[in-house]
Amino acid sequence: MSSRRVLGLAVAASVLFGGTFVAVKAGLDYFPPLLFVALRFDIAAVALVGYVLATRSRADLLPRTRGDLVGIAATGLLAIGLTNALLFVGQQSATSAVAAIVFSLNPILTPVFAALLLSTERLSRRGAVGMAVGLLGVALVVDPDPAMLADGGLGKLILFAGAVTAAFGSVLIRWADSDLSSTVRVAWGLPLAAALTHGFSAAAGESAATVVWTVPGLLALAYVGILAGAVAYIAYFGLLDATGPIRANLVFYAVPAVSTLGGWALLDEAIPPTAVAGFLAIFAGFAVIGSESVDLGRLRPGYEPDVNHFEIDGEIRAFEAD
Structure with missing residues (x-):
């Protein structure tokens, strides 16, 4: 996948997910939380299943391996279903800003699970530095005060559990090594997520009459179902397949920045003075991590490529004559 398309997927996921926290907080005034997320998945499933049926062949739609089934289950039950159920419930007693802070812990949690499940996914020293700079940027953007973070303790614990399931689910998807495309895998996973959250809603005694x-x-x-649902999931899970969970989950560092800008533009919320510095720190963190994929030696004057060697999975190999 080209770097331009990867960047496009990252921007789309960051922007659309960034609006989720504001939309969820607004929607909770009108919907019970678990029914709200279940309806979200109903809408997203109809939209995405219709899309893949119209654009994919039958051979592309059918899961055939255990990896396909594990990938579908990890997508629908963990990365989407349980994660969002915890997010919607947790936001009942936490502000959008606090929810964004807690979910921005996702990129820190992901390398922990990756170290356990993925032999090829490791956080380098440079990646750790970039991640720390990005996390500092998140704190500067949101500018949390102790009083804000002290309130809603149960809500923050629920939100943290959601960040854990999101990180674990994304790593498990990579571990499954499914042959299905990310869009088809999400189309299978969304009905599972809808069934799971409708079951949670019924068990909690929620009623559509409310x-x-x-x-x-x-x-x-509509926003959480279509834009932050079907469209954002296509972008995020495509990014996950292209870059791996550690890099893909870095989009959650940008989410608080997008939420802050959205609140300023749409809700007339003030941007704290430290936010501009936070935006720059987040960008710097992304630049540090992204620089790992750039061969700086190619930029020096007089550089000539080595036509006698090539690289496969980080190993330099030489061409051999027939």
Whole structure:
């Protein structure tokens, strides 16, 4: 996948996921939390299943290996279903800013699971530095005060559990090594996520009779179902397949920045003075991590490529004559 397309997927996932926290907080005024997330998955599933049926052949749609099945289960039950159920429930007692902070721990949690499950996924020293700079940027953007973080302790614990399941689910998807495309895998996973969260909603005693059908509520549902649902999932899981979970989950560092800008543009919320420095720190963290894939030697004057050698999986090999 070209670097331009990877960048496009990262930007799309960051922007669309960034609006999720604001839309969820707004929608919780009109929907019970678990029913809200279940309806989100209903809408996203209809949209994405219809899309893949129209654009993919039958051979491309059918899972054939154990890896395909594990990848579908990890996508629907963990990375999407349980993660979002915990997010929607946790945001009942936590602000959008706090939720964004907690979920920005996802990139820190991901290397822990990757070290256990993926022999090829390791966080380098440069990657650790970039990750630390990015996390500093998140703190500067949100500018949390102790009083804000002290409130809603249970909500933060639930949100942290959601960050854990998101990180573990993304690593498990990579470990499964599915042959299905990411879009098809998500199309299979969304009905599983919908069934799971409808079951949670029923078990919690939620009722559709308590839903307040209003234009703001419907707009929030449409956003989390279509834009932050079907479209964002195509972008994020495509990025996951292209770059691996450690790099893909870095989009959650940008989410608080997007949420802050969205609140300023749409809700007339003030941007703290430290936010600009935070935006720059997040960008610097991405630049440090991204520089690992750039051969700086190619930039020096007089550089000539070595036509007698090539690289496979980080190993330099020489061409051999027939």
